[in-house]
Amino acid sequence: MLLLASTYLFGQGAARPFSPLVNDKGDIAFPKDFPNGFEHIGTVAVAGNGGVTDTHATYARPADAAYYRANGVFPDGAVLVKDVQGVIGSPHTTGNAFWASERKTWFLMIKDSVGRFPDNPLWGDGWGWSQYDPKDSSKQIAKSYKADCLQCHVPAKATDWVYVYAYPGLGEGIRKFTPAAARAATARADAAPAQAAPGNPAMIAAGKSAFEETCGGCHTVEAGKNNTGPSLFGLIGRKAGTQATYSYSPAMKDAAVVWSRDTLPKFLADPKGFIPGNRMGRFFPGVDSSEKREALAAYLESVK
Numbered sequence: 001m002l003l004l005a006s007t008y009l010f011g012q013g014a015a016r017p018f019s020p021l022v023n024d025k026g027d028i029a030f031p032k033d034f035p036n037g038f039e040h041i042g043t044v045a046v047a048g049n050g051g052v053t054d055t056h057a058t059y060a061r062p063a064d065a066a067y068y069r070a071n072g073v074f075p076d077g078a079v080l081v082k083d084v085q086g087v088i089g090s091p092h093t094t095g096n097a098f099w100a101s102e103r104k105t106w107f108l109m110i111k112d113s114v115g116r117f118p119d120n121p122l123w124g125d126g127w128g129w130s131q132y133d134p135k136d137s138s139k140q141i142a143k144s145y146k147a148d149c150l151q152c153h154v155p156a157k158a159t160d161w162v163y164v165y166a167y168p169g170l171g172e173g174i175r176k177f178t179p180a181a182a183r184a185a186t187a188r189a190d191a192a193p194a195q196a197a198p199g200n201p202a203m204i205a206a207g208k209s210a211f212e213e214t215c216g217g218c219h220t221v222e223a224g225k226n227n228t229g230p231s232l233f234g235l236i237g238r239k240a241g242t243q244a245t246y247s248y249s250p251a252m253k254d255a256a257v258v259w260s261r262d263t264l265p266k267f268l269a270d271p272k273g274f275i276p277g278n279r280m281g282r283f284f285p286g287v288d289s290s291e292k293r294e295a296l297a298a299y300l301e302s303v304k
Contacts (some may be wrong), residue, residue, distance in 0.1 A: 019077045019110055022217035027214045028130040030108060034081060041065055041169030045087075045098070045286045052098040054285075057169055059291045069171035074160060078111040080181025102139075102216040104143075106132040107149070108160075121145065125161060151228050152283040154217035155179075181213040210292045229280065235259050236301040240275065251277030261301060265293035 021029050031037065038059040039168035060068075084105050087099035092094040094114040110128040117123040121144040122130055129145035132138075142148040153161040158177075164170055167178040196253075210220070218229040225231050230246035237260070255275045257263055267274040269290075272281030288292045 018112075021077070021079065023129065024112060026120035026123050026128065027046040028108060028110060028131075028140065030121065030132050031079075031081070031142075032105065034137075036124070037061060038079075038081060039065060039169060042167030044163070044166050046285050049072060051089060051096065053083050054104065054126075055098075055099070055100045057085070059083070061168070065169055067162075072173055074111045074162070075112055076113040079294050080109045080162065094287070103134040105134050106137055108132070125150065127161060127279065140202060142246045153216065157217070166254045181210075203295050203298045204302050206292075207295035207302075208295070210287075210296050211299055214287060214292070215296070221300070232256060232300055232303065236261065236264070236297070249277065249279045251255055251275055252279070259300075261294075261297045264297045264300065265290070268293045 004050050023029075032179040039062050041058055041060050043057040044053055045052045046056065059081045062081055064075060064080075067073075067078070082125055083103065084107065085100035087098045088101040089096055091097075098114040108130045112123060112126060112128055112170065115123075117128070120128075122128060123143060124145055129142060129149040130140050131148060133141055150161070153163075156163045159165070164174045165179070167174060172229075175239045211219075215232070218227055219232050220227055221233050224232040225233075225246050226243075226246050230243045230248070234237060237258065240257040240259060241248040252275060255278070257267070257275065259267075268287040271284050271286050272277065287296065
């Protein structure tokens with residue numbers, strides 16, 4: 001079956017690749033009969049603008065999902081497909097409801113346990129990564145997995161770059177990977193939110209915890225030590241895009257914004273809209289909680 005699929009995709013004379021979706025150069029084809037042969041393993045709703053902005057529905061082949069449930073890791077050649085769609089919604093008798101509407105893009109990952117394509121920019125960190133035109137899944141549009149894909153997966157590095165805790169189709173074992181912040185939010189769902197004066201030790205401590213959970217995968221608070229994003233040491237009081245050792249997007253460098261206890265929460269609420277065209281706005285939807293945004297600003301004001 002795999003050989004027939006390979007021949008169908010790449011021709012009679014092509015060498016058989018390790019996956020029927022991958023040729024000998026590492027080019028990744030979208031499965032032509034999707035979703036046939038796949039099962040839904042979980043959907044994430046991305047909040048914003050007072051509701052839900054996107055749904056991210058993820059699919060795996062049944063054998064790959066079964067392997068993960070049995071072994072806690074993905075097998076070599078495992079295929080994950082993410083269908084990203086915008087949403088529409090309206091009031092219902094049960095409350096406001098949202099559901100998928102137009103497709104925004106497709107993402108596809110293929111597990112590569114041995115590093116087969118070291119010279120292909122779409123392969124690395126144990127996976128092949130690809131993104132497709134939402135109106136034509138035969139058109140692969142990612143250029144580099146590090147620039148186009150990996151930064152969205154940094155918080156999931158410890159679970160092989162996959163947000164497995166959001167995919168119940170992978171079995172009950174994924175529950176242990178639920179982030180501490182989500183556990184804490186569940187535990188205090190029925191409790192009144194704690195009150196804290198801006199800048200007091202309790203708020204700064206809450207901001208530090210929020211930073212480690214939400215921002216620490218891409219940023220540091222060490223002077224001059226950048227990660228995927230710039231160091232946030234001394235951020236408050238600094239003009240956007242001026243940390244000397246980091247290469248910012250033109251949009252960030254040109255923004256007439258000075259980071260303060262007022263502007264930073266506004267940016268965190270809507271990174272894409274507050275400074276249009278900045279890189280962070282492409283993959284980070286923002287911080288939904290106003291309390292968390294204020295706490296983050298209080299903590300970063302203290303880091304100087």
